[in-house]
Amino acid sequence: xxxxxxxxxxxxxxxxxxxxxxxSFVALIGFVVIGEESGGRFAGLKSFxxxxxxxxxxxxxxxxxxxxxxxxxxxxxxxxxxARSRVFATKWLLGALWSCALVTVAWALVLRHQxxxxxxALRDALHxxxxxxxxxxxxxxxxxxxxxxxxxxxxxxxxxxxxxAIALDAGNLSPDEIPVVNLLSDRVxxxxxxxxxxxxxxxxxxxxxxxxxxxxxxxIGSGAIASTLSRRMTARERVFMLASVLxxxxxxxxxxxxxxxxxxKVADATYVAGKHAQIxxxxxxxxxxxxxxxxxxxxxxxxxxxxxxxxxVHEAPDGARAEPAIFxxxxxxxxxxxxxxxxxSDHNGIVLRAAPNVPQPALRAxxxxxxxxxxxxxxxLREDRHVLLDGYVLAMATRDDAxxxxxxxxxxxxxxxxxxxxxLARWEETMEQxxxxxxxxxxxxxxxxxxxxxGRARLQVLxxxxxxxxxxxxxxxxxxRPAAQLARAGLPWPELARRVEARRVELRARLAAQxxxxxxxxxxxxxxxxxxxxxxxxxxxxxxxxxxxMYAALGAWTSLPQPLARLxxxxxxxxxxxxxxxxxxxxxxxxxxxxxxxxxPVLQCPVRIASKRLVLP
Amino acid sequence: xxxxxxxxxxxxxxxxxxxxxxxVTLSARAGEVYGFLGRNGAGKTTTLRxxxxxxxxxxxxISLLGERVKKVSIELKRRIGYVSQExxxxxxxxxAQLGRFVAAFYPTWDGVEYARLLKVLDVPDNRRAVELSGxxxxxLGLALALAPRxxxxxxxxxxxxxxxxxxxxxxxxxxxxxxERGITAFxxxxxxxxxxxxxxxxxxxxxxxxxxEGEVPVLRARVRRVRSAEPLAPSPGFSRVHGEIWQAAPxxxxxxxxxxxxxxxxxxxxxxxxxFARGGASQDSNA
Numbered sequence: 001x002x003x004x005x006x007x008x009x010x011x012x013x014x015x016x017x018x019x020x021x022x023x024s025f026v027a028l029i030g031f032v033v034i035g036e037e038s039g040g041r042f043a044g045l046k047s048f049x050x051x052x053x054x055x056x057x058x059x060x061x062x063x064x065x066x067x068x069x070x071x072x073x074x075x076x077x078x079x080x081x082x083a084r085s086r087v088f089a090t091k092w093l094l095g096a097l098w099s100c101a102l103v104t105v106a107w108a109l110v111l112r113h114q115x116x117x118x119x120x121a122l123r124d125a126l127h128x129x130x131x132x133x134x135x136x137x138x139x140x141x142x143x144x145x146x147x148x149x150x151x152x153x154x155x156x157x158x159x160x161x162x163x164x165a166i167a168l169d170a171g172n173l174s175p176d177e178i179p180v181v182n183l184l185s186d187r188v189x190x191x192x193x194x195x196x197x198x199x200x201x202x203x204x205x206x207x208x209x210x211x212x213x214x215x216x217x218x219x220i221g222s223g224a225i226a227s228t229l230s231r232r233m234t235a236r237e238r239v240f241m242l243a244s245v246l247x248x249x250x251x252x253x254x255x256x257x258x259x260x261x262x263x264x265k266v267a268d269a270t271y272v273a274g275k276h277a278q279i280x281x282x283x284x285x286x287x288x289x290x291x292x293x294x295x296x297x298x299x300x301x302x303x304x305x306x307x308x309x310x311x312x313v314h315e316a317p318d319g320a321r322a323e324p325a326i327f328x329x330x331x332x333x334x335x336x337x338x339x340x341x342x343x344x345s346d347h348n349g350i351v352l353r354a355a356p357n358v359p360q361p362a363l364r365a366x367x368x369x370x371x372x373x374x375x376x377x378x379x380x381l382r383e384d385r386h387v388l389l390d391g392y393v394l395a396m397a398t399r400d401d402a403x404x405x406x407x408x409x410x411x412x413x414x415x416x417x418x419x420x421x422x423x424l425a426r427w428e429e430t431m432e433q434x435x436x437x438x439x440x441x442x443x444x445x446x447x448x449x450x451x452x453x454x455g456r457a458r459l460q461v462l463x464x465x466x467x468x469x470x471x472x473x474x475x476x477x478x479x480x481r482p483a484a485q486l487a488r489a490g491l492p493w494p495e496l497a498r499r500v501e502a503r504r505v506e507l508r509a510r511l512a513a514q515x516x517x518x519x520x521x522x523x524x525x526x527x528x529x530x531x532x533x534x535x536x537x538x539x540x541x542x543x544x545x546x547x548x549x550m551y552a553a554l555g556a557w558t559s560l561p562q563p564l565a566r567l568x569x570x571x572x573x574x575x576x577x578x579x580x581x582x583x584x585x586x587x588x589x590x591x592x593x594x595x596x597x598x599x600x601p602v603l604q605c606p607v608r609i610a611s612k613r614l615v616l617p
Numbered sequence: 618x619x620x621x622x623x624x625x626x627x628x629x630x631x632x633x634x635x636x637x638x639x640x641v642t643l644s645a646r647a648g649e650v651y652g653f654l655g656r657n658g659a660g661k662t663t664t665l666r667x668x669x670x671x672x673x674x675x676x677x678x679i680s681l682l683g684e685r686v687k688k689v690s691i692e693l694k695r696r697i698g699y700v701s702q703e704x705x706x707x708x709x710x711x712x713a714q715l716g717r718f719v720a721a722f723y724p725t726w727d728g729v730e731y732a733r734l735l736k737v738l739d740v741p742d743n744r745r746a747v748e749l750s751g752x753x754x755x756x757l758g759l760a761l762a763l764a765p766r767x768x769x770x771x772x773x774x775x776x777x778x779x780x781x782x783x784x785x786x787x788x789x790x791x792x793x794x795x796x797e798r799g800i801t802a803f804x805x806x807x808x809x810x811x812x813x814x815x816x817x818x819x820x821x822x823x824x825x826x827x828x829x830e831g832e833v834p835v836l837r838a839r840v841r842r843v844r845s846a847e848p849l850a851p852s853p854g855f856s857r858v859h860g861e862i863w864q865a866a867p868x869x870x871x872x873x874x875x876x877x878x879x880x881x882x883x884x885x886x887x888x889x890x891x892x893f894a895r896g897g898a899s900q901d902s903n904a
Binding site: 002003004008012071072073075076078079080081082083222224 | 632669671672673691692694695699701703705706707708709718719721722723
């Protein structure tokens with residue numbers, strides 16, 4: 001490596017690469033936010049490495065190699081007393097170091113961010129780093145080789161992308177089977193162990209091959225090949241390339257078929273094969289193997305029961321029937337009330353992350369919730385039926401657990417305000433106001449009351465209709481609305497609400513002694529803005545000594561404020577007024593949702609005592 | 618050969634089917650200015666690139682600064698100054714920055730001398746290369762080539778594209794540097810005027826082969842125009858270069874008996890060069 005040349009390269013390209021890196025890191029924030037929503041610890045880093053990491057390698061190759069040859073300044077270097085091989089090695093190493101440094105910084109940022117909310121073992125994090133670095137090195141080696149091909153570099157990139165696309169779609173390969181790409185599989189994104197050694201070996205071998213080819217292009221024939229290739233394309237070549245790309249695209253679209261993704265699987269997990277689904281729970285030190293097995297069986301039983309009751313059909317994108325795969329990953333550091341679903345890009349299945357001490361009914365209900373949601377192609381989440389989904393899954397998850405059912409009824413009874421039709425039909429607003437614990441209990445009560453009125457069989461028929469996979473033709477426009485279906489079944493929304501309210505009144509009287517143990521609490525939320533500190537939220541709380549203030553920024557089209565973040569507040573934990581500054585920069589007139597939650601020992605869950613949608617002054 | 622700065626013996630190099638060098642043999646003595654003449658595409662640049670180690674020859678022998686070399690080493694390259702046909706510098710660098718960058722590769726780099734050369738050559742050290750005129754860039758190239766104090770200077774058509782005044786200034790500068798430092802300069806050009814003013818000896822390359830090598834007076838004594846009304850059949854030792862232009866050893870010209878009415882004229886170097894060039898061309902076309 002030549003230091004003088006390295007200094008020259010940094011001086012010449014440093015600013016451009018730095019700006020490119022800054023833009024990439026800004027984009028990393030987006031990747032991390034999306035990754036968090038998908039539940040993967042390093043999903044953001046994976047997306048970053050596969051897109052901007054590669055893009056930065058391309059930029060670096062263009063700057064270090066293409067620009068030198070195209071600008072003919074390579075001739076100036078060749079005159080200097082420095083070996084051509086040393087020039088190549090310096091540039092190659094600089095590009096590799098730059099690309100690796102970029103993803104290493106991204107890794108450190110993601111790790112630091114994730115460590116704020118969960119415990120991540122250094123070993124797991126280093127596994128992610130090593131896989132990411134190997135991927136980046138291979139990507140850089142390819143970018144450098146393509147760069148040495150001068151005017152044909154984009155042709156090589158396009159050929160690579162088309163090859164990968166055909167391998168994935170037409171070849172029905174999974175990304176796990178494609179060398180280099182498989183280094184950044186879902187398990188790496190979730191920081192669950194290292195990629196296999198074979199993946200490293202493949203990536204290393206390919207990186208060597210690419211580097212060797214680039215070196216050959218730079219050195220053979222006194223560098224004449226690279227110099228010749230660096231010339232601009234002729235008009236004829238351009239037309240030929242355009243035609244080739246169009247033909248390749250046509251062939252690709254003709255032969256491709258949507259691939260079936262494999263089910264998500266991890267080696268060190270306990271699996272139970274149910275009648276209709278495969279259930280897995282990740283091994284963890286917090287749970288004995290018998291517990292894991294028992295949990296698997298419970299979930300398998302729930303899933304089988306729901307699939308049979310509702311006649312759910314899971315289909316792959318190509319229309320083939322696909323067995324759902326369900327996987328639970330107990331994870332230290334998560335709040336016990338939080339259950340997150342991972343977004344799988346390469347696999348099929350429902351992968352949930354939850355704290356090891358998560359309440360089992362909640363976990364089981366969440367599995368069923370996602371199962372029905374997937375089978376209905378997300379139509380079960382429509383507000384006109386969402387309450388029935390939430391209630392049904394909780395009812396199913398607690399069907400054999402009298403204690404859990406009793407607790408759920410108590411939670412329902414704790415609801416101080418009356419239930420009306422709007423409470424049930426405008427379910428997202430209800431969830432926002434009551435919080436998930438009491439809202440779920442209300443949904444549970446609604447479904448239980450409906451079961452009592454209609455009977456289990458009629459309710460099942462109704463729910464089958466509401467949660468089935470929608471028709472994929474024009475008939476979908478003429479489907480009967482849930483309100484009409486309920487009315488036809490003899491239980492219109494107003495009547496259902498009236499009966500639920502009657503049950504609430506009756507329960508509150510019956511459980512008055514238990515409810516009396518719940519202290520009365522009040523809270524008020526206000527927002528303000530100061531030029532120096534930005535937007536802040538004040539919560540005035542009475543009657544509670546331990547509470548948390550949650551918030552979410554509301555976008556223009558946000559209906560449900562999720563996920564909620566905990567606001568760092570100032571003031572003693574039992575202070576009457578606490579103030580928290582929103583840790584994001586929001587302009588004036590921005591919308592914000594804030595809520596005060598209290599951990600209620602009698603109800604064994606967090607209860608929302610205040611919530612408000614605010615417009616920042 | 619003792620005192621030989623550059624020696625090429627039967628050097629060959631092909632690019633695909635094109636024979637860029639087809640057995641070039643030449644010798645430049647230490648301390649002289651060697652004018653290397655040839656038409657565009659005759660093989661001048663390839664010869665210089667071979668000498669700089671930028672291009673490897675397919676065959677032949679090379680000696681540089683008294684060393685017989687198979688491949689031009691980095692050490693040897695440090696002792697050669699090179700001014701290329703095209704002054705390709707990093708456009709964003711100033712002359713001062715270029716000096717600092719290039720200095721890192723030459724242990725013998727003389728920063729004071731570089732500054733002096735910039736001043737003498739009137740090259741501003743604080744302006745970016747892209748902002749400099751063609752003539753100033755050429756001078757900058759010369760300063761960069763001379764600052765390491767090399768014993769050998771290779772100039773590959775450095776004045777191409779310069780106006781006549783700038784070209785004359787550059788030639789004077791080169792001649793002055795060579796005189797002051799006693800270095801060897803190998804100046805390739807297709808501009809005869811430029812070469813004949815400063816070259817001690819010239820070599821003419823045609824289609825990858827050397828047509829002539831020697832001192833300019835010797836060349837002028839060898840090649841002359843013979844105008845005659847009758848067809849000529851000179852004595853053995855004479856050969857036709859092209860048209861009315863013949864060559865022979867100088868002593869043969871003195872003793873040759875020409876038919877009455879025949880006019881023998883001395884030629885300028887340019888006329889001789891053109892005759893060699895045309896002769897080569899006609900030979901090629903005949904072939």
